[in-house]
Amino acid sequence: MSRDFFREVNRRDFLKICGGVAAAIGLSEASVPEVAEVLAASSKKPPVMWFEFGSCSGCSTSFLNADAPNAVDVLLNHLSVRYAEVLMAAAGDLSEQIIADTMKNEAGEYILLVEGSVPTKPGYGMIGGRDFFEVLKETASKAKAVIALGSCSAFGGIPGAKPNPADVKPVSEIIGKEKVINLPGCPSNPSWLLTTVVHLLMFGMPELDSYGRPKMIYGQCIHDNCERRASFDEGNFVEQYGDEEIGRDYCLVKVGCKGPNTFSNCPQIRWNGGKSWCVAVGAGCIGCVEPSWPEAFMPFHDRLPDIALPGYAGLRADADLIGTVLGAATAIGIGAHLIGAAAKGKLGKHETVDEKAKTEA
Numbered sequence: 001m002s003r004d005f006f007r008e009v010n011r012r013d014f015l016k017i018c019g020g021v022a023a024a025i026g027l028s029e030a031s032v033p034e035v036a037e038v039l040a041a042s043s044k045k046p047p048v049m050w051f052e053f054g055s056c057s058g059c060s061t062s063f064l065n066a067d068a069p070n071a072v073d074v075l076l077n078h079l080s081v082r083y084a085e086v087l088m089a090a091a092g093d094l095s096e097q098i099i100a101d102t103m104k105n106e107a108g109e110y111i112l113l114v115e116g117s118v119p120t121k122p123g124y125g126m127i128g129g130r131d132f133f134e135v136l137k138e139t140a141s142k143a144k145a146v147i148a149l150g151s152c153s154a155f156g157g158i159p160g161a162k163p164n165p166a167d168v169k170p171v172s173e174i175i176g177k178e179k180v181i182n183l184p185g186c187p188s189n190p191s192w193l194l195t196t197v198v199h200l201l202m203f204g205m206p207e208l209d210s211y212g213r214p215k216m217i218y219g220q221c222i223h224d225n226c227e228r229r230a231s232f233d234e235g236n237f238v239e240q241y242g243d244e245e246i247g248r249d250y251c252l253v254k255v256g257c258k259g260p261n262t263f264s265n266c267p268q269i270r271w272n273g274g275k276s277w278c279v280a281v282g283a284g285c286i287g288c289v290e291p292s293w294p295e296a297f298m299p300f301h302d303r304l305p306d307i308a309l310p311g312y313a314g315l316r317a318d319a320d321l322i323g324t325v326l327g328a329a330t331a332i333g334i335g336a337h338l339i340g341a342a343a344k345g346k347l348g349k350h351e352t353v354d355e356k357a358k359t360e361a
């Protein structure tokens with residue numbers, strides 16, 4: 001892959017990226033030079049193979065659009081990307097030879113990046129005449145680590161929702177959880193990949209939650225860090241899309257925000273180079289990083305029914321508890337919606353989309 005294809009980062013941008021990565025990993029500012037050294041050290045450039053399975057390539061697009069900090073430049077100048085279907089010029093026999101050579105010469109060293117879910121029915125997705133699931137099993141067996149990038153790869157995502165004709169599965173269901181780091185999101189944030197790779201280089205595997213997600217990224221509830229949280233606590237809610245209150249930072253829970261059910265650092269790291277994120281633009285969080293997404297979080301713009309949690313007094317719980325609740329709720333055909341005691345009285349009766357339509361008729 002030609003270096004000329006990508007712009008070089010200037011030192012200021014580079015240190016900014018290193019500072020962001022250090023903060024995400026939980027290191028102090030004093031560690032920024034160390035992070036910079038790891039990113040810059042050519043001897044630590046790990047080989048990477050990036051496969052596209054059952055996906056829309058949205059995570060690649062998200063990654064390639066990143067510009068401030070310029071994760072693309074950093075990753076592609078400081079990793080040795082051997083195979084990446086949406087980027088590389090190689091095709092046919094040459095591209096298959098690259099896979100074989102990387103497996104032979106870099107066994108135990110390369111990072112396997114998988115975007116997209118894995119069809120388990122033969123013939124639903126192939127590379128070089130072999131089914132995706134065969135290619136995955138073979139290449140993962142010699143990888144140092146496997147990063148499941150995006151919700152499809154991590155949990156099945158949209159291809160895994162009903163009716164799922166290809167019987168797609170997440171990566172960890174094909175190769176086991178041992179080497180897999182899940183970075184869900186629809187799409188995954190470019191900084192999550194950067195942070196995870198740097199953690200792998202500096203410290204090895206990051207600490208994961210029970211869904212295989214790094215706790216440094218997915219350890220906090222969105223609702224806890226949301227800029228509209230004061231409105232939630234005060235009972236100031238947007239009642240419907242188009243209300244001027246959207247622009248006045250009123251809480252979006254009544255128009256379907258799933259922030260109380262969702263765990264990631266979106267409010268802090270944000271998107272588009274740290275400029276904005278879903279809730280800031282008035283769209284509400286749809287819970288795209290969670291294991292039971294999308295089905296347990298639909299309708300996206302409808303408030304999910306409240307659910308009483310025995311012994312659960314407030315909103316603070318970890319992702320594992322929320323996941324269990326959502327899983328159980330999905331199994332019985334309803335969603336979970338955790339509402340703080342302070343706001344509960346102000347939210348009023350919950351109506352589903354169907355009920356609202358009936359009332360209005």
Ligand code: SF4
Nearest residue numbers: 226229251252257259
């Ligand atoms: S419900 Fe959504 S908009 Fe309201 S405070 Fe929580 S995360 Fe923010």
Ligand code: SF4
Nearest residue numbers: 266278285286287288
């Ligand atoms: S705010 Fe919610 S919907 Fe938006 S990217 Fe983050 S987890 Fe996904």
